Amino acid sequence: MSVTIKDVAKKAGVSPSTVSRVLSNHPRISRETSKKVRDIMEELGYHPNIMAKSLVSKTTNSICVILPKPAEELFNNLFFMELIRGIVTQANRSGYDVVLSSGANEKEEVEAVSRLLHGRRVDGAILLYSRHNDPVVEFLQTNQFPFVLVGRSDEYSGILSVDNDNVQAAYEATKHLISLGHQRIGFVSGPQNLIVSQDRLLGYRKALQDSNLEMRPEWIVEGEFLQESGYRAMSFFMNLPERPTALVVLDDVVSFGVLRGLHELGFKVPEDLSVVSFNNITLAELYTPPLTSVDIGIYQLGYTASQALIQLIQSDGDKQFLKRHIIPHRLIIRESSMFSLNNTR
Template structure:
């Protein structure tokens, strides 16, 4: 026979309402009483009826992670897995379960979050991306749902978000290459509809402009966050009559494709081409050669996003906390960019 709240209350010597308050983390319950009741729950093997609790409290103690459309990109890129690890770790510590959802296109994404939120299966959503024009963000913002964006929204600058200073980070990457004497510097970007791709390109161009360097259109290549994008970019770059001597890359996984292509073409890094990338995933320092990369604090991005969303769910959006959290970045200099070049 299943253990009930009344069974827990009787053994703990408290009322059933006190047990309910312990389950809901009511602020008027003392630490001692809470500890005692939870010990009794564990002894008796009591598990609260989450569905019944949700009906009373109108919360689910669950949040949703909305994945990008491309499963190939997600599961081949350590960035997303580390981001999710940060989200799940903090959610678990705060007593929340995590549900993962996705959609094949924007319409399916909107339908998915609408079904989950309006069906009261989750209390809020974390978006792992920020697009320039995003109907998912439109839906969440206009309907007053709890959500946190990893990135930033150009349309809704006051939305809850966790991000890096991508303009400054990219500026720092380009500035490092400029300090080594490079004047012909290329850029391998991400999809143009993503806000951080735009921000990183801006930081890159600002650095070149401040140094009085030329930026040729053919030295900028757009792609996806896949090795193949880097591989194809090098086939293009290395066939230019006046090719770059250094390149800033949007993502470490893209850089691995670059390294593979350069190896096949018999070019050496950093002697023939210097590289600086983004994300500083563990494999970046194990590549050949070890890859210089901007560490953006991936785990902290996810951890902070989870914390911010749950804070919003439990306290509302009118509390005194910063709505836009910026995670610091740092440049990890390794062998791929340790080659100076004489300025002409």
């Protein structure tokens, strides 16, 4: 005979309604009571009927993560893996499951999200990117579904978002290279429809402008979040009549392509070209040479996004929860940018 809520309540010395509130992570249930009830559930082998619970509460205790496209970017870049780890960790601690959703194009993305939300299979969504004229964001806002954006948006008001100050982060990264004596500094960007690419490019330009340094269009190369983009950029940069002596690169994985390309071309880092990157993924410290990178708190970005979304869901869309969360960043200086041109003068 299966264990019921009444069995758990009797054993824990609480009412069945209290057990139900524990299952739904009700904010008024104390941590001690919640732990006691959950321990009893485990002891008795109680498993809630999720389908029945969803019909009664009209919630699923599930959220979906909308993956960026193309899919190879996700699985080839540890940034996204660490971001998802933060999301899943917090969701599980709050009693929520995580569903992954993707599409080959924007139309398929909207269709996938529509099936999940209109079908009451999830309670809200997390977008792992922010881009201009995003039909997914428009769909979520129009239908008043709870969601959180990892990034920021200039086009839509009242959006719950989790982000870094990417303009300031890029400014500091560029200023670090300037402090080493570099005056010809290039930039390897990401897709220009992404807000993060534009913000970091803006920070780079501001730093050059404040230092009265020249900005040349040929020193800015756009690519994808893939090693191959960095590799291709090197073939272009190192064949310029007047090449940069340092680079700011949008992403660590792209920087690995930069370093590989430089090595194959016979150039040394940082003696011939200094490199500063973003994200500070685990491999950044282990690469040769170890990569100077801006630590943006990837895990915390995911954890906070998950926490903020679940709070919004449980608040029934209370507008006081619609705000922008900023995760601090810090520049981690390693060997790829420790060579000072000032010392050679």
